[in-house]
Amino acid sequence: KAGVTQTPRYLIKTRGQQVTLSCSPISGHRSVSWYQQTPGQGLQFLFEYFSETQRNKGNFPGRFSGRQFSNSRSEMNVSTLELGDSALYLCASSAGAPETQYFGPGTRLLVL
Amino acid sequence: AQSVTQLGSHVSVSEGALVLLRCNYSSSVPPYLFWYVQYPNQGLQLLLKYTTGATLVKGINGFEAEFKKSETSFHLTKPSAHMSDAAEYFCAVSDPPSGTYKYIFGTGTRLKVLA
Numbered sequence: 001k002a003g004v005t006q007t008p009r010y011l012i013k014t015r016g017q018q019v020t021l022s023c024s025p026i027s028g029h030r031s032v033s034w035y036q037q038t039p040g041q042g043l044q045f046l047f048e049y050f051s052e053t054q055r056n057k058g059n060f061p062g063r064f065s066g067r068q069f070s071n072s073r074s075e076m077n078v079s080t081l082e083l084g085d086s087a088l089y090l091c092a093s094s095a096g097a098p099e100t101q102y103f104g105p106g107t108r109l110l111v112l
Numbered sequence: 113a114q115s116v117t118q119l120g121s122h123v124s125v126s127e128g129a130l131v132l133l134r135c136n137y138s139s140s141v142p143p144y145l146f147w148y149v150q151y152p153n154q155g156l157q158l159l160l161k162y163t164t165g166a167t168l169v170k171g172i173n174g175f176e177a178e179f180k181k182s183e184t185s186f187h188l189t190k191p192s193a194h195m196s197d198a199a200e201y202f203c204a205v206s207d208p209p210s211g212t213y214k215y216i217f218g219t220g221t222r223l224k225v226l227a
Contacts, residue, residue: 004155033214043202043217056214090155100146101215103155 001026004093004104012110018079021107025072025093031055032074033101034066037088046089049074078109086111114139116205118218126226131175131190133221135203138184143205145186146215147177150200159201162186173197198225 005024013019025032034046045058049068066076072093078085088108092101119134137143144163148156160171167179173196177188186203203218 035217042219045214045216048214058214092156100158100161102158103148105153105155108153 001028004091004102006089006091006104006107008107009105010108010110012112013081014112015081015083017081018077019081019109020075020077021089021091021109023074023076023091023093023104025074025091026102029093029095029102030072031094031099031101032068032072033092033094034074034076035090035092036060037090037106038086043090046076081111083111085109114143114205114216116203116216116218118201118203118221120221121219122222122224124224124226125193127195128192131188131193131197131223133188133201133203133223135177135186135188135218136184137186137203137205139205142179142181145177145179146204146206147171147175147186147188148202148204150202150220152199156202159188193223193225195225195227198223 007022031050033048035043037043047066048056052068063079068074088106090103090106092103094101115138117136146161147159149159150156159175160169162169162179170176175190177186179186200220200222202220204215206215
């Protein structure tokens with residue numbers, strides 16, 4: 001089975017712009033979670049989707065949003081980018097909570 | 113609220129020496145527990161997990177961990193370190209009884225293996 005894929009792998013944006021990141025889960029997995037990883041804050045949970053519904057959400061501002069499509073692929077969007085949004089964004093898929101989560105390689109976002 | 117503590121943000125061991133990475137969790141109900149490894153510029157790879165049953169769990173690359181309810185611990189060990197083990201290791205908990213669907217990660221331990 002193919003693993004979790006994330007696109008793009010690297011991204012450079014400027015403050016105030018918006019960005020959309022994509023995640024394709026392992027075939028058959030219906031749960032997709034997103035995490036932000038930074039040196040200062042570590043790994044922080046953003047949100048989790050299951051069958052196109054957001055089931056759980058972390059403590060991030062409303063600028064961070066996501067969605068899931070009927071084929072389980074997920075996107076996350078960050079609007080009005082800030083310098084502090086520079087991070088590695090990781091997507092993880094699972095067959096269903098609380099099953100093991102399998103992580104993609106991440107998208108590294110740099111905000112200038 | 114559930115939390116995970118990893119003691120030691122950096123651990124150095126000599127090649128061939130025992131690796132011990134510590135993880136403690138806070139929960140009144142035994143959660144599901146995981147160890148992940150992250151190599152530079154990569155995502156997280158599952159090493160092992162504990163859900164129910166046997167408290168000593170064996171994982172990939174010779175790693176194992178023991179769930180100790182009385183100590184609320186899930187320490188990761190490997191008898192003999194190899195240079196390729198140098199990476200960052202994360203302990204995580206998932207709390208099924210609460211109905212949440214997210215992992216809580218520890219802050220990570222960066223393992224350095226000395227030749």
